[in-house]
Amino acid sequence: MRVATTFSVTVLAAAGIGHALVTGLDSGIDRIDPFKDMKNRPAAGHGMNVLLVGTDGRDKISDAERRKYRLGGAPCHCTDTIMIVHISDDHERASVVSLPRDSYAMMPPHTDQNSGDRHHAHPVKINAAYAEGGPQLTVRTVENMTHVKIDHYLEVDFTSFMKTVDVLGGVEVCTARPLKDSYTGLDLSVGTHQLDGGEALQYVRARHTDGAGDLGRMQRQQRFLASLIAKTTSSGVLLNPVRFRNVARTLLSSVRADKGFGTDEMVELARAMRGFTPSSSEFTTVPIGNISYPVKGIGSTVKWDPKKSEKLFRALREDQPLASHRARKKAVVVGVSPQQIRVQVENATMTPGVGRKADTALKRTGFRTTGAPVNAADRHAQHTVVLYDPRWDRSAKSLATALPGSQLKAVKGQGAVLKVLAGADYKGVRAVRAEDAYQGEFGAVTGDQVVCP
Template sequence: MVDTGTPRPGGSGVGRRRGGPRRSSYGPTVVTPSAPAPRRSSRDRTTGPHPAPPGPPRRSPTGSRAPVRRAAAAGGLRLATTLAVLVLTTAGAGHAMLTGLEAGIERVDVFGGLPDRPRDGDGMNILVVGVDGRDRITERQRTRYRLGGAPCHCTDTLMLVHLSADRDRASVVSLPRDSYARIPAHTDPVTGRHRPAHPQKINAAYAEGGPRLTVRTVEQLTGVHIDHYLEVDFTSFMKTVDLVGGVRICTPRPLRDSHTGLDLPAGSHDLSGGQALQYVRSRHVDGDSDLGRMSRQQQFLAALLRRVTDSGVLLNPVKLNRVASGLLDSVRADHGFGGDELVALGRAMRGLDPASSEFVSVPLDDLGHQVPGVGSTVTWDRAKAERLFRAIREDRPLAAHTGRRSPAPALVEVAPARIRVQVLNGTSAKGLGRRVDRELRAAGFATTGTPANAAVRDAGRTVIEYDPGWDRSARSLRAALPGSRLRPVAGRGPVMRVTVGAEHRTVRRVRVDSPRARADGSRGAVTGDQVDCPRER
């Protein structure tokens, strides 16, 4: 039986505004690829991983070279570690502690002598650069978590973090490392020779000219003035996750990747440092490759922020000191990002939580733009990217913020409109079946509209009966009914039967998980509570 999901008949201080922003250039004119064909659902079995749905062939932005892919896979580690640096070392820590921690940060001259910079704006912009640091991983960790390969000492993650002027909002913009860019004219720091401006991938700026050329390239490409620079190594990542007590993530589908060893069934999981490492590195769990991995990294960032703000680590000076020390041990920063800036920032950031954070990747246009001598690059959607960075320059929100207490919808595999449901009242409470039928229909499910009473009226826990051939649809329905349990019934057919128990409290909103749309920016920015696991109520 195949689960088609289709109903069947019958069943540091704030920068000053010193003028208008400079418009940026986004490289050559590109050809927009044709719209992808609609994906069909795969066989809905629990005996193994679901195969990737068919779709049009798409060239991977990373190409086929294994060493480059391995370096890219570690990108989420720096994303998570750096966000933790910003939160853990600034949200309520004392000046003396931060001054001591600051002494361990390696400094780098980034902004000295930079020409033609964009005008400063409101808020604070931090460019986060992740570099390969697997040479510091132990042999045991290398074997257990499949971290083979030599370190490339290259840049594989670029992220722009914008903190609003009132410090009530944090915006995280992922810059794909294979983005097409024009590297500005510069003097080679090794040979001393002048190099004219030339086309390249954005991550090549670091290899050619280090942090300073990286900042110049990003500022030229985005038109955003960079206030601070952070360069992070991933070697302390596992220790950091363990020190905060692990991070909870949720997945609507099983995640298996033979390259990293990741093997998670559908559901919620509290990940230790090693498991988190596998989660953010995996890129072979579905057909979305690097875009799917970027989406999971965003989910992990939101979950990490939730863990940090909920765990009380910010109120425990001893634990905070241990965690922050482990993080800052692998950080390089500009000379201006010091203890005073960290303290001032911390006092303003105490109220940040997942609902006040927002995540987006630069909207993409061509995922396989070929450049002679460079290879396959990804180009940005010029109009959408300009709107995104104009909002950053003008200190405007990127996503709709509906309130910090609004519950997040649960991520599901199958759209609720494609799930047929019959509701039975398993209690003596009058009208409960009709109420749940209306709530499920309001949440988008295809209820029959004819609720009835169950034969036995003493049910405690809500039960969902389903045909094993429709297990993905059943899991999607269970996500909308917190506390319910699944009961497979052979021959049941496509119509799920929900027997509502006395423990039922609410119907949770759900939405279809779309990693690719979230990762390439085509769906727009989302708040942290939208990508984080929903809280039980």
């Protein structure tokens, strides 16, 4: 991804390796002009806005790779991924906003690049803009919907994505639940995985691992991009001038970009972003009002929440942060967010105050405790036990993870509130977090909160 490429140049510049090394690297980039003859554009805000587009192009992928990674279908020549990447004016923050590819959009008047026919403004899914009018119509449609002026355009396809990951030596991802998608071939067990280019493509394309569909896929794309940034900014290869040149040449030769984003712009941006880290990035998805908005002749679309989305894009225009930027606490990733788990604590020992300590510690970690611990019927328990209704087994596992050494016991019919019987072995609470524990007004997370612990 070109965003990662920009960050790579950032690290290089910070290391004192400058313009001489990167000059000439962008000669292989396919240059386009997505802003040609555009009129009535939004006013420029503060900072820089990059439209990052991923297409389903696969022309250079081998037959063996097509079979292995389930890429056999004909490409639709449309956008699989659309993100606005905002670089703050002080170059200390990158805000990434994902736009669902099935978003309801009103396409502006245009000439169809395939048929040559002139079209009036009409409703579509946003990813159709690329198919009908390429990068220029995509930029126009996004600007019309967000009122955010796009300064630069970067485009990657399946081939360039795979090459980017492979040339970096793979990227690490982690999951708190199994991920299996028969359409893409994705099959990941719980835990941490090192993905090569093809496996990473399966990870970011998968839409059928659960009921979250495209929204779940966008969350995985955001987590992956955070991990890619972490790998790019921490990899020793970026501090070796010769090796970096080889990596950068591979990355830059496999993207499409606007004519105005060349070596000089990249180096200038890089020098200003010397201290950039994953915690400097933040990720969110445009607020959704209707996940299945029907449109005649188009089908089900994703309708944005007008008030919340306008507030989000105003924050981008005004160069405001979207997430709470604070030091990340080391925490174990669990399948259910503590904020979604209700807990009643009982003191199962004869020691006064154990229940209160456990309740306070669990609440501090994020669990929704009652705040009113009681004494258990049995006050001589040697082990801490989590009692749970089998219907809430995933929540019980997350709670037990926060209580090292605790045991799980199913109680049919107990209901949604889990019980913790704090026994003699209670030693405290371990910090836990969910993969998608969003925070703040815009549901945004910082990059260091979604990479592997």
